[in-house]
Amino acid sequence: MPASDLDPADGARARELDPLILHSWSKHGSTNPFTVARGEGVRLWDYDGREYLDFSSQLVNTNIGHSHPKVVEAIQRQAAQLATVAPATTNLARGEAAERILSKIDDMAAVFFTNGGADAVENAIRMARVHTGRAKVVSHYRSYHGNTGAAVNATGDARRIGNEFATGHVHVFGPFLYRSEFWAETEEQESERALQHMRRVIEAEGPSTIAAIMVEGLPGTAGILVPPPGYLQGLRALADEHGIVLILDEVMAGFGRTGHWFAHQHDGVKPDLVTFAKGVNSGYVPVGGVIISERVLETFKQRAIPGGLTYAGHPLAAASIVATIDAMTEEGIVEHAAHLGADILGPGLRELASRHEMIGEARGRGCFWALDLVTDRGSRVPVDASVVASLKSSLLERGYVPFTTDNRIHVVPPLVMSDDDARRGLEILDDAFSAL
Known part of the structure; x- marks a missing residue:
């Protein structure tokens, strides 16, 4: 028009x-x-x-x-062929969507589809808890992870207050040199001191109680806080030391927003779980999901994942993901x-x-x-x-x-x-x- x-x-x-x-x-x-x-x-x-x-x-x-005409056309074509289908079925569009996503991230094994970013976070937290047998999730005060039960409790900003009905959430201050909580004067100091703060909180809470460390690959709503060199790598080391799952929330920062397919790729970090939504198809059809490492996926080869969604892997969303990632790749x-x-x-x-x-x-x-x-x-x-x-x-x-x-x-x-x-x-x- x-x-x-x-x-x-x-x-x-x-x-x-x-x-x-x-x-x-x-x-x-x-x-x-x-x-x-x-x-x-x-x-x-x-x-x-x-x-x-x-x-x-x-x-x-x-x-x-x-x-974008390629994405609009893909949705129209899929709607004419198969507008909806139950999540337990096998469907080509859904499989190709997972394939396209996994092609843009290293060393990840599978995708669990959701309806958006908040329920991607919910399910990533659930996976970490099932995988580790632990309950607590450590996240940043300067963060936003969504407006559902566990996601809003993991959120650190003021929207959490008044919504704190889920349990097992612990918050720490992440690095932010411009408004440093650590009296740092350099990015190196800010990274080292934020990591020491994280370490001490883990120790004080009890490492054997902590299922996940969850942070944004690059915190967005909190102020676009570029992680200082070494911070995400330090979180990876802490997670490995204590058998904790590292969840990177890439709902806002993922799919090209920072100039890489995922923000954490700037730092060369390998997460256990990655949440996504938004840019995976530019919101043309509601969709999100969790990208799962082989290590965590192994747990769900032994037991059923305790959750699911009626519209998980919806064919219109899947078709839009395929068209979006293909267009982004072809058009640079x-x-x-x-x-x-x-x-x-x-x-x-x-x-x-x-x-x-x-x-x-x-x-x-x-x-x-x-x-x-x-x-x-x-x-x-x-x-x-x-x-x-x-x-x-x-x-x-x-x-x-x-x-x-x-x-x-x-x-x-x-x-x-x-x-x-x-x-x-x-x-x-x-x-x-x-x-x-």
Whole structure:
């Protein structure tokens, strides 16, 4: 549908019906959602035909962009052939989806499909507990793992509070040099001290009680916190020392977002379990899953996995995964994401930070960046919510769809964004900061 064919009356009707919806993480009636009518590539249109550059990738998931024709066609073709099928059946699309996923990660043996990222985390935790016969899961305070029972308890940010109904969860501070909990002055110190903190918590909790260490390959919603050199390798060593399963949550950082297929591949780490969703098919059909190492899979050759989902490995989702991974491979999309980060977004955002005092730090990899906004660079005190809300409104007015959280703007466009559009986004950011 061309933008010229969009009907403003449909937009009015969408807004009229919106009070029937209770939106995520919101008080009912307090939101004023951005109304979206159409998407193509890196662009969105509202019902009035106004065009926007999507620098949010929605919830950092449309890695391949909106309405990629190869993925849309694959879903349509699969729907005409077999729209749904029970998870216990054998189906070619499902098998090919697993094959494509495993081709992009080393030394992993199988895939357990779920409906999204949160239940991928739920099932990874369950697998670790069954595999080890232990109960506790250690995760970071600065983290987000999903909004289901164990996943939200494993989450470290404030959304956990008020949702703590699952048991067996322990939190530690992970590395974050800009706001170090360890009085570190270098990345090396931050890594060493965070690992010592993790070691002491494991020792204090009792290593024989801990089933899993679970961290994001590159923490996303918490602030795009690039792990310092040696940290993930240190977690791998601690896990091996104590017979603990290492789970890497790649729901947001996986499938090209950082310029590698998975964020942990920057560090050469081999996990036991990997959770995924979002970028595996850009959210065109809800799907997620757990990638399982041979060591953990061996447990489930001896006993049945205690869980399952009606829509696990849904054929429409499976077909969209195959088409997405094939398109990303054929079109060099992951390599392009690395280029955007190294040559355009990274240098451009750091240059913005050098000119706008409010930007305390620009950090990230690939198409996964955050601007940490502060009232004062010396104290690094975060700006309050009203400043971020003002910036968000200003960016939308300028045709830029932002991703904002806490005191930050995350710069997370689809990986297919052109160099010119990325530069245009930087210009819009510069203009918005200057206006503020």
